[in-house]
Amino acid sequence: MDAISFVLLLVISFLSAIMGTMVGMAMVIMVPVMVFLGIPVHNAVATGRFSMIGIGVGNIRTFSKREKMKPGYILPLAISGIIGTLAGTSFLKYLSENALENIIGVFIIGISIIVLFEEKLRPKEKRQGITYKHHALSVIAGLFIGSYIGIVGGGAATIIIFVLVLVYGLSFHQAVANQKAVSLPITIIATLVFIYQGLVNYKIGIPLLIVNILGGYVGAILIMKFKPVWLKLILVPISIVLALKLIFF
Template sequence: MDIIGYAILLTTSFLASIIGGMMGMAMLILPPVMIFLGVPIHTAIATGRFAMLGINVGSIAMFSRKGMMRREYYLVFAVAGMIGSFAGASLLALIPERALYLLLGTFMILISIVMLFEEKIKKLHPAKGAITLRRHALSVGAGLLLGAYIGIIGGGGATIIIFLLVLIYGVTFHEALANQKAISLPITLVAALVFIMQGLIDYSLGIPMLLVNVAGGVIGAHLVMKLRGPWLKVILVPVTIAIGIKLIFF
């Protein structure tokens, strides 16, 4: 990759990490950009997932200082997600390149459509109430499925975790966003370790991206407490759908 492509990638990674710290969706941005810059799709997904560690670390540092993370909301989901992530990440290298293009493009479109209904989903949350075995059981099922998806493709997985925390535990959107980071970090770490063992990560790209993502994650977590993000969706959703269509059909 030449210096211009490298600069484009790091700038995109930094901006995507701010968005990821605010509302997820960073993995809907990074792998497609890496692919368009000439990175093979397996390497793009694995390296992008490795770089996501930076967003989670940066965001957790901010949210933990604000006391918004509670173990009863994230622990069960995170443990189940780690199991699912190991299974999913172990399969990535076995999936043909064309199938990955189809999967990535399809999920980019589906997650973008879900984002259009974000406000309606927020209003569906039940009363917070007691932490029951039923709610934890739902977390286990959701964690296994989402963990596997994040391990294989990952784009939009963090956003779906936010919605599921709202629906399962009845937390507010900001509480769900904070606790989602504590779920995403171990899931991402497990997937990254599998990709490291498989030799899929390009460290010349992944390490600089991870470092800028730490800063972006801190900024995103700070901004989400002060701003609302409808304007982000106006930009992101059409662009993400267009990129998804290109990956599928071109």
């Protein structure tokens, strides 16, 4: 990768970290961009996931000070997510580049549509009382989310936010804050598997991780001050175009 492309990737990663914190679409943007800049798709998924640790670190420091973490809600989702991601990451290497690009493209379009209409999908009334049924739903969702993170990853933060809102009845800001405590351990485990498989490009991944820490910190501050509705209107069309390019070109 030439110097101009590398600098461009860092800038896009920083902006994606900010936007990903606010609407959960960092990997949706980063993986296609990395592929278009010449990084093989398997390495793009693995290196992108490695760099997502930076967003989690940048987010969780800020959110933990402002929003109360809820271990009782986090643990079932995180533990089942870790189990799921072990399965997903193990399966990734068996997919051909073409198949993986098509899968990523299809899921990006699906996630983009969900993000666009998420306001209408949220419950209008606050959930009263949490039972074992809610935890069971969380575990099932965690297995799916973990597997998804291991194979594709883009938009997983959005799905986690939905689970926390729909299953446990958290507010949007509470769900965003607690999502980081769920996704960070899953991301770390997925990254360790990718490292073991030799898929992480450290020359690209380490600089991306550093700028993502900064972007995640900035995004965590901004989301407490602004509603990210306008970001969706920008990101969703861009994401769909990137996805279509992955599938058809």
